[in-house]
Amino acid sequence: MASSANSNPVPKLYRSVIEDVINEVRELFLDEGVDEQVLMELKTLWENKLMQSKAVEGFHTEEQAALQAAAHQQAQQATQQAQAQQVLLPPQQQVTSWQSTRPTVTSAPQQQVIVQDPKILQHMSATGMSAAATAATLALPTGVSPYHQLITSQGQILQFVRAANGAQYIIQPQQQMVLQQQVLPQMQPGGVQAPVIQQVRPITQVLAPLQGGHPQQTGVIIQPQQIVLTGNKVQQNAQVMQMPGQPGQVQQIQQQVQQVQQAQGGAAPGPPQQQAKQQPPMMLQVDGAGDTSSEDEDEEEEEYDEDEDEDKDKDGGEDGQVEEEPLNSEDDVSDEEDQELFDTENVVVCQYDKIHRSKNKWKFHLKDGIMNLNGRDYVFSKAIGDAEW
Amino acid sequence: MAYQLYRNTTLGNSLQESLDELIQTQQITPQLALQVLLQFDKAINTALANRVRNRVNFKGSLNTYRFCDNVWTFVLNDVEFREVTDLVKVDKVKIVACDGKKTAFETDVV
Numbered sequence: 001m002a003s004s005a006n007s008n009p010v011p012k013l014y015r016s017v018i019e020d021v022i023n024e025v026r027e028l029f030l031d032e033g034v035d036e037q038v039l040m041e042l043k044t045l046w047e048n049k050l051m052q053s054k055a056v057e058g059f060h061t062e063e064q065a066a067l068q069a070a071a072h073q074q075a076q077q078a079t080q081q082a083q084a085q086q087v088l089l090p091p092q093q094q095v096t097s098w099q100s101t102r103p104t105v106t107s108a109p110q111q112q113v114i115v116q117d118p119k120i121l122q123h124m125s126a127t128g129m130s131a132a133a134t135a136a137t138l139a140l141p142t143g144v145s146p147y148h149q150l151i152t153s154q155g156q157i158l159q160f161v162r163a164a165n166g167a168q169y170i171i172q173p174q175q176q177m178v179l180q181q182q183v184l185p186q187m188q189p190g191g192v193q194a195p196v197i198q199q200v201r202p203i204t205q206v207l208a209p210l211q212g213g214h215p216q217q218t219g220v221i222i223q224p225q226q227i228v229l230t231g232n233k234v235q236q237n238a239q240v241m242q243m244p245g246q247p248g249q250v251q252q253i254q255q256q257v258q259q260v261q262q263a264q265g266g267a268a269p270g271p272p273q274q275q276a277k278q279q280p281p282m283m284l285q286v287d288g289a290g291d292t293s294s295e296d297e298d299e300e301e302e303e304y305d306e307d308e309d310e311d312k313d314k315d316g317g318e319d320g321q322v323e324e325e326p327l328n329s330e331d332d333v334s335d336e337e338d339q340e341l342f343d344t345e346n347v348v349v350c351q352y353d354k355i356h357r358s359k360n361k362w363k364f365h366l367k368d369g370i371m372n373l374n375g376r377d378y379v380f381s382k383a384i385g386d387a388e389w
Numbered sequence: 390m391a392y393q394l395y396r397n398t399t400l401g402n403s404l405q406e407s408l409d410e411l412i413q414t415q416q417i418t419p420q421l422a423l424q425v426l427l428q429f430d431k432a433i434n435t436a437l438a439n440r441v442r443n444r445v446n447f448k449g450s451l452n453t454y455r456f457c458d459n460v461w462t463f464v465l466n467d468v469e470f471r472e473v474t475d476l477v478k479v480d481k482v483k484i485v486a487c488d489g490k491k492t493a494f495e496t497d498v499v
Contacts (some may be wrong), residue, residue, distance in 0.1 A: 008499055013440055014400055020432040023403070025425045029417075038416045049403035056399065206462075227409075307406060314409045346482040349394050351489035352461055362451050367489050368437040370398045371445075377399050379437065380445040380472075387451035387465055 010056050010377050018046060056375040346373045350383065360389045391434040394487050396426060404429055446471045447483070461486045 022043050029039050064149055350369025356362070364385040371378040395401050408422040449468030455461070463484040470477040 009441060011445065013436055016440065017400060017429075017432050017436045020436070021425065021429050024428045024432065028421060028424050028428070032418065032421050034417055034421065038411065041416070042411060045407035045410060046404050049406055050399065053399050053403065060460040115435070249406070345452070346479045347397070348482060348484040349398055350484070350486050350487035351392070351394075353489045355456075355461055355486075360451075363453070364484075364486075366484070366486055368434070369445075369486075370395060370400070370437070371470070372399060373479050373482070374454075374458075378470075379441050380443055380473075381437070381441040382443075383447060384467075385447040385449070385451050385469075387463075389451035389454070 010379055013379060014050065014377075018043065022160060055372060055375060344372075344375050347371070348383075350380075362387045362389060390427070391430040391485050393426075393430050395430065395433045395437075396484070400433065401429065443472065450479075459488045 023041060026036070026039055031034070099205055348366075348371045350366045350370055352364070352366050354363075354365040357363075364383070364384040364387070366385070367381060369380050372379070397400060397404060397462040399458050401485050405426065408417070408425055412419055413416045413423055447465075447467040447468055447470045452466050454463050461484070463486075465484065468479050470479070
């Protein structure tokens with residue numbers, strides 16, 4: 001490689017230091033009876049902090065790029081790409097769920113799922129669909145195959161499906177946030193049970209088409225998972241969309257919502273808590289118990305505030321001058337202290353071979369140094385400098 | 390023992406923070422963390438002495454200087470750091486330098 005001579009030695013050096021330290025302390029860890037896993041955790045924490053500091057270029061980029069790509073697929077894809085492909089997911093998942101034989105798409109990027117959908121659609125139309133699928137499609141106006149239309153254009157779904165009873169299922173990617181608010185699944189009571197669409201792991205959108213003996217009852221529920229993807233603020237709509245008349249379906253939705261939210265790290269504590277009330281506790285809540293704990297916290301906070309107020313009143317009454325003295329002390333001018341409070345102070349940590357001065361001309365002979373300049377790290381084995389005082 | 394000088398670097402601080410996190414979760418003891426830091430001191434001193442082979446020149450104006458306990462601390466202004474490959478300019482830089490003579494340090498070891 002022609003560029004090898006100019007490559008930055010810092011990442012390699014840091015990596016070698018990390019490896020040396022970890023290997024050397026492994027014995028210490030074992031002597032203390034600490035598990036090897038803790039050692040690995042230390043290494044991971046260390047490397048992550050180095051990466052976050054951005055002080056080192058190209059540090060572990062190759063190794064962790066793949067890891068981050070896999071790890072972030074679930075998170076980033078859900079958040080970033082969700083807005084562009086969110087609408088695409090419902091039809092995809094509907095298709096995947098209705099074909100029980102179809103394996104769930106796990107870590108595949110959303111685009112891949114989209115690609116697979118046309119095949120699924122063809123397969124669906126060719127083969128017999130499940131009862132739920134047939135019922136839903138029958139409910140829809142004949143000749144309308146929403147999923148075909150939905151999948152044709154990535155990122156631009158402008159299909160408007162109108163059910164027999166007037167339930168409307170609008171899909172417009174550009175108005176995702178608004179759409180989800182506007183889409184009202186008109187679920188009608190009557191024991192309609194919607195089949196549960198199993199979740200795709202990275203994809204959290206699930207649609208539960210209505211099933212049952214009411215062909216005129218149609219409606220597509222955009223489950224809250226979709227909303228979760230776009231952000232917490234949209235989650236509030238999930239509750240709006242869950243019609244109370246169908247507890248069974250709601251439970252299923254709640255399950256999936258909780259699963260999704262847990263996968264995403266438990267986004268909004270509000271909706272899942274409320275949903276949990278309706279649902280038997282099947283999943284652990286990341287945010288912990290809902291009502292009771294919040295009450296306790298409020299009580300504790302109130303007590304703490306009262307104590308603070310009492311102390312403040314005492315101090316304020318006795319020493320009115322105490323507040324004035326610190327104010328006076330602020331009049332002092334201290335240039336050095338202000339400058340030292342900089343966020344990214346450029347620092348060089350090294351050893352000196354020789355420091356020489358002639359009148360006001362200083363010469364520095366330094367060695368084995370690590371520099372942090374403008375936020376980036378450099379190293380040197382020797383440094384020679386001149387400065388005038 | 391080696392200089393603990395390099396603990397206040399990106400590499401050293403990230404290690405210390407990681408160790409602090411493990412201490413807080415009580416996965417390691419503070420004593421063990423200290424041992425790790427001592428090991429880090431050795432490793433970084435060795436690495437810098439053996440694995441780094443580049444020179445840097447710099448020029449600027451000296452704002453303050455301090456020599457205490459055989460440690461020089463300088464603050465320079467408007468400094469240019471020049472390496473063969475590139476040039477870095479900073480408005481202010483603090484240089485902390487311990488005695489580079491090997492014998493000088495080891496005699497101070499307690």
